[in-house]
Amino acid sequence: QRVQPSQEAPPGHYDPTRIHRPRVRVPRPNFLTAVTRDGRWIQFANTTDRLCVSLMEALDLLHLYGEERFAKLPAVFTEEDAEALWERVLEQVRQRTLDEWRAVFDQRRDLAWEEVRLPWESHQHRQVRHNGHFVVVPGLQGQETLQPGPLFTLDGVRALQLHRAPLLGEHTDELVSLPERPPSVERGGGEASDGPPLAGVTILDFSSWIAGPLAVSILATLGARVIKIEPVGGDLSRFSTAGLLAFPMTQGKESLAVDLTRPEGQEIVHRLVRRADILLHNYRADVPRKLGIDYETCRRLNPELIYVNASAYGDSGPDAGKPAFHATIAALAGNQARQAGAGHPPRDIDRLGLEDLKREAWRLIKAAEGNADPIASLGTAAAVLVALHLRDRHRRGYYIVTTMVASNIYANSDEAIVFPGRPPGQQVDEQVLGLGxxxxxxxxxQGWVFLACVQPSEWEAFCSLVGREDLAGRWQEAWGEGAAHLAGELEALFLGRTAREWEEAAIRADVPLVAVEERDPGRFFMEDPRMLSLGYSVDVVSPVHGKYRRHGAYWRFSRDRLTFGPWEPLGGHTVPILRELGYSDQQISDLVQRRVVEAWEGGRA
Structure with missing residues (x-):
């Protein structure tokens, strides 16, 4: 989409005309939402040429490529072209029912789509059932209860001990009668750590796009040495969003560009596998075997290797080979519907014209940006840390499978639960303002505030702050039929001060209320003094781009330091890594000339 270029402004100064993201009125052609004839909403995410062709073919719209404006789909030149395509897709999809479209879509391996579900509906998905992402446990009253199951598998075993939720105070007597014993690990004192928590750990990162690479980037901040293995010519992130995606995906990593379709390229990687602690990829189906990095091959080379398949759907089952992106996983796991607002999306579409459908579809795609990729990254990073702990205890390797699906179901775990008599799930209101x-x-x-009184004592403190003690007795009303009337009173009350004035007063009175940050999220984290002081943004120096600011700490440790590296040029460490593996300069030159590897022209000794 067309965007006005950003203008420079002094660091820390916010200019609302400067934007990180394009402000558009229609979705991009690669992330379209549509509704079927029987009122079931579908999220598409066909963001590459191959996937888009598959979608157009499945929808009987392949002829659109014959029009000049659609010849380079999923890229278009104008918003008007994007809107025209969107309208064609909306009209086409509502010609058939969901089951009829499913029969068509299931015939195509290269098609990313999912039905939009609420969190408590995700257990019905066939791949979720196959993976065992939900398990049955006894409920508080003994009834069968479905709840999220294992976050990942270890050597094909679902890594989870099943326990029901305890009754209030059920274990009090048992716990208070336990004898005192010293902690198993010495706490406090001692010398400061010499380095970050994962110092000495080497990770080989073969993943692409966002969920896998970001998981490894998280581990890199903990001090792991990460070698990013890219194809000659570069990873996909180097071409997406004008190369900006490569910044968070390569920061803190060493780039080795190598052609894994050639025996010499596979030999280079096999030498690395023998030395590595962890190998992570997110390839589909039989790709690892073709590239010489399948689990059996790697296990023979290094029996203590932790081998991680950071998949979308899993390594087996009906949808194991299906492509996925953040929007489709958000649709499946409930992220999207949960943030769309009460009454949205509607199932009764007969009364809706095209413009109404567009408004609903646009609302849904924006709701999908409760982004499933970084959620999956955190799930994968957690699984790797567990496996490292087990490897260090048992001195053996593990085969781990994580899924974007499971991580996102866990993100919705408070609502991803099913049992007889379950009350209706809590949803944000129609205006997407809150839960009550x-x-x-x-x-x-001036501005907005967010009020978060979840305890009666907090509500009483707020009523005292605003001099409306008469409201304190309406706690129950706030969660019942009188909610709308009370909200109207509060709306009028909040107009009496600016957001910053409300926040300052709330801090003094210990009331859970904050002023809403209205800056673009990127600018907030990169420019706000509080974010800088907390280490959420840090300055690094790139050999190409010079000094710039990147995201910083996900966490802080009392005695361990974290590591933050810069953007890495393609093949930036190819030469030093090959030397480390025993290749001579003459051999390296030969490999470069024959395009078995690619080395950054800036060079590293």
Missing amino acids: PLYRLYRAA
Whole structure:
């Protein structure tokens, strides 16, 4: 989409005309939402040429490529072209039912799509059932209860001990009668750590796009040495969003560009596998075997290797080979529907014209940006840390499978639960302001605030702050039929001060209320003094781009330091890594000339 170029402004100064993301009124052609004839909403995510061709063919719209404006789909030249395509897709999809489209889509391996579900509906998905992402446990009253199961598998075994939720105070007597014993690990004191927590750990990162590479980037901040193995010519991230995606995906890593379709390239990687602690990829189906990095091959080379398949759907089952992106996983796991607002999306579409359908579809795609990729990254990083702990205890390697699906079901675990008599799930209101009058956004005289009174004592403190003690007795009303009336009173009340004035007063009174940050999220984290002081953004120096600011700490340790590396040029460490593996300069030159490897022209000794 067309965007006005950003203008420079002094560091720390916020200019609302400067934007990180394009402000557009229609979705991109690669992330379209549509509704079927029987009112079931579908999220598509066909963001590459191959996937888009598959979608157009499945929808009987392949002829659109004959029009000049659609010849380079999923890329288009104008918003008008994007809107025209969107309208064609909306009209086409609602010609058939969901089951009819499923029969068509299931015939195509290269098609990314999912039905939009609520969190408590995700257990019905066939791949979720196959993976065992939900398990049955006894409920509090003994009834069968479905809840999220294992986050990952270890050597094909679902890594989870099943326990029901305890009754209130059920174990009090048992716990208070336990004898005192010293902690198993010495706490406090001692010398400061010499380095980061994962110092000495080597990870080979073969993953692409976002979920896999970001998981490894998280581990890199903990001090792991990460070697990013890229194809000659570069990883996909180097071409997406004008190369900006490569920054978070390569930061803190060493780039080795190598052609794994050639025996000499596979030999280079096999030498690395023998030395590595962890190998991570997110390839589909039989790709690892073709590239010489399948599990059996790697296990023979290094029996203590932790081998991680950071998949979308899993390594077996009906949808194991299906492509996925953040929007489709958000649709499956409930992220999307949960943030769309009460009453959205509607199932009764007969009364909706095209413009109404577009408004609903646009609302849904924006709701999908409760982004499933970084959620999956955190799940994968957690699984790797567990496997490292087990490897160090048992001195053996493990085969781990994580899925984007499981991680995102866990992110919705408070609502991803099913049992007889389950009350309706809690949903944000139709305006997407919040869950009720005491937990929602309010417009102030200038800006917005968020009130979050989840305890009666907090509500009482707020009523005292605003001089409306008469409201304190309406706690129950706030969560019942009187909610709308109370919200209206609070809306008028909040217009009496600016957002910053409300926040300052709330801090003094210990009331859970904050002013809403209205800057672009990127600028907030990169420019706000509080974010800088907390280490959420840090300055690094790139050999190409010079000094720039990147995201910083996900966590802090009392005695361990974290590591933050810069953007890495393609093949930036090819030469030093090959030397480390025993290749002579003459051999390296030969490999470069024959395009078995690619080395950064800036060079590293």
